[in-house]
Amino acid sequence: MNGLLSVADAIQSMLDSAGDFLPEQEFCPLMSLDGRILAEPVVATITFPVFDNSAMDGYALRYTDAKQLTGTGLPVKGTVYAGHALDTPLAAGSVVRIMTGAPLPEGADTVIMQEQTRLVDGVLFATQLPAQGEHVRHRGEDMQQGETLLLPGTRLTPRHIGLLAGLGLTGVRVYRRLRVALFSSGDELRQPGEPLAGSQIYDSNRFALTAMLQRLPVDIITSRWLPDAPGLVESALRDAAGTADVVITSAGVSVGDADYMRDIIAGLGQVNFWKVAMKPGKPFAFGRLGRGWYFGLPGNPVSSMATLDQLAQPLLRRLSGELGYRPVQLPAVADTAIRKQPGRADYQRGIYHLADGQLHASPAGGQGSGLLRGFCTTDCYLVLPSEQGDTAVGESVQIQPFGALLK
Numbered sequence: 336m337n338g339l340l341s342v343a344d345a346i347q348s349m350l351d352s353a354g355d356f357l358p359e360q361e362f363c364p365l366m367s368l369d370g371r372i373l374a375e376p377v378v379a380t381i382t383f384p385v386f387d388n389s390a391m392d393g394y395a396l397r398y399t400d401a402k403q404l405t406g407t408g409l410p411v412k413g414t415v416y417a418g419h420a421l422d423t424p425l426a427a428g429s430v431v432r433i434m435t436g437a438p439l440p441e442g443a444d445t446v447i448m449q450e451q452t453r454l455v456d457g458v459l460f461a462t463q464l465p466a467q468g469e470h471v472r473h474r475g476e477d478m479q480q481g482e483t484l485l486l487p488g489t490r491l492t493p494r495h496i497g498l499l500a501g502l503g504l505t506g507v508r509v510y511r512r513l514r515v516a517l518f519s520s521g522d523e524l525r526q527p528g529e530p531l532a533g534s535q536i537y538d539s540n541r542f543a544l545t546a547m548l549q550r551l552p553v554d555i556i557t558s559r560w561l562p563d564a565p566g567l568v569e570s571a572l573r574d575a576a577g578t579a580d581v582v583i584t585s586a587g588v589s590v591g592d593a594d595y596m597r598d599i600i601a602g603l604g605q606v607n608f609w610k611v612a613m614k615p616g617k618p619f620a621f622g623r624l625g626r627g628w629y630f631g632l633p634g635n636p637v638s639s640m641a642t643l644d645q646l647a648q649p650l651l652r653r654l655s656g657e658l659g660y661r662p663v664q665l666p667a668v669a670d671t672a673i674r675k676q677p678g679r680a681d682y683q684r685g686i687y688h689l690a691d692g693q694l695h696a697s698p699a700g701g702q703g704s705g706l707l708r709g710f711c712t713t714d715c716y717l718v719l720p721s722e723q724g725d726t727a728v729g730e731s732v733q734i735q736p737f738g739a740l741l742k
């Protein structure tokens with residue numbers, strides 16, 4: 336062991352720190368629900384489909400009459416459109432013209448689709464006989480009134496929003512957004528738009544991290560740059576801790592002479608751990624600030640994004656009320672040899688594709704944790720476990736296609 340916390344243990348210990356915390360609830364209308372976390376169970380307000388209806392444009396019939404469609408034919412007696420109903424039952428020995436979504440006339444049990452019919456002088460013939468019950472969507476086949484459909488902790492997507500609207504609900508109760516304060520730090524940083532002197536670079540982390548956070552159900556209450564001035568950093572973090580649920584800083588967590596972040600957090604709250612066996616991202620601090628949580632991300636741009644994605648995201652989602660988050664991980668064949676030192680789990684950035692029914696992947700874009708251009712050419716992590724060394728061409732490797740925060 337190298338004294339570093341494993342990625343899995345770090346994530347678990349952060350999740351454990353959530354205890355029974357849940358944000359307050361609020362009502363959210365349908366139009367603003369995307370990405371929010373459901374706070375109440377959703378129970379079916381209706382039985383759906385509400386009535387037996389046609390899945391095709393065609394003709395409704397009694398199956399017992401079907402054989403006549405290839406003999407003398409069946410007369411068409413009327414038409415039924417979606418949103419309308421016939422007030423008389425289907426007479427035996429006849430069919431009714433029916434549109435998709437229209438209620439099945441009483442007595443009908445089968446629909447023949449238009450393309451399988453021929454109409455001659457108001458009499459219908461079939462080019463292919465329907466099966467019994469074909470193209471009928473039955474009342475209640477999707478849900479029965481009173482059934483529980485969604486549980487609290489569900490992250491709402493367009494699919495769920497469609498379902499909720501289909502129930503006639505105008506919105507649901509969700510957890511309020513987490514309040515997040517984000518700080519970049521370092522004397523070398525200038526803001527985009529400002530002139531750059533010789534030893535300076537632009538503050539890219541604050542913008543990349545803000546964009547990632549905006550894909551979670553959080554309110555970014557502060558997004559600021561701080562110079563390497565411990566007094567100023569301390570007062571900014573103290574202020575943030577008073578209002579934010581989560582404070583996130585980038586840089587200043589390593590062992591350099593200007594890496595004071597850990598001491599400041601220890602003074603204001605508590606540092607639970609500050610090193611994880613992960614590459615990129617060994618210097619990653621986690622702790623508590625008052626009733627809130629603290630993430631200290633490393634300064635290198637790729638490291639800051641990879642640690643927010645891999646290490647901080649599970650707890651951020653859990654604190655937002657979401658249950659059941661886990662990144663997608665798939666086996667792939669290594670297309671090139673992969674170099675790796677044992678000791679830290681390596682999240683190399685790469686590209687993947689499907690060939691011969693298998694996923695294939697290889698590192699790409701350069702693995703330097705300051706190389707943003709290369710990062711932009713990749714679409715997955717190659718997840719190489721801590722104890723693993725080099726991987727040979729053709730060996731199996733686990734990949735994680737970039738998820739919601741990076742795509």
Ligand SMILES: Nc1nc2c(c(=O)[nH]1)N[C@H]1C(S)=C(S)[C@@H](COP(=O)(O)OP(=O)(O)OC[C@H]3O[C@@H](n4cnc5c(N)ncnc54)[C@H](O)[C@@H]3O)O[C@H]1N2
Binds near residue numbers: 586638
């Ligand atoms: N002796 C050691 N040195 C370092 C270690 C170590 O274990 N021992 N770890 C290295 C690793 S790994 C990383 S990652 C970095 C993390 O350092 P810090 O979090 O303290 O960050 P800084 O040193 O301030 O900055 C690192 C690097 O990133 C650039 N940076 C910082 N903030 C931004 C920003 N907002 N936008 C763009 N670029 C940023 C900064 O200029 C530095 O180049 O430490 C290694 N060193």
Ligand code: MOO
Binds near residue numbers: 616617633
């Ligand atoms: O982990 Mo550092 O994040 O290797 O650059």
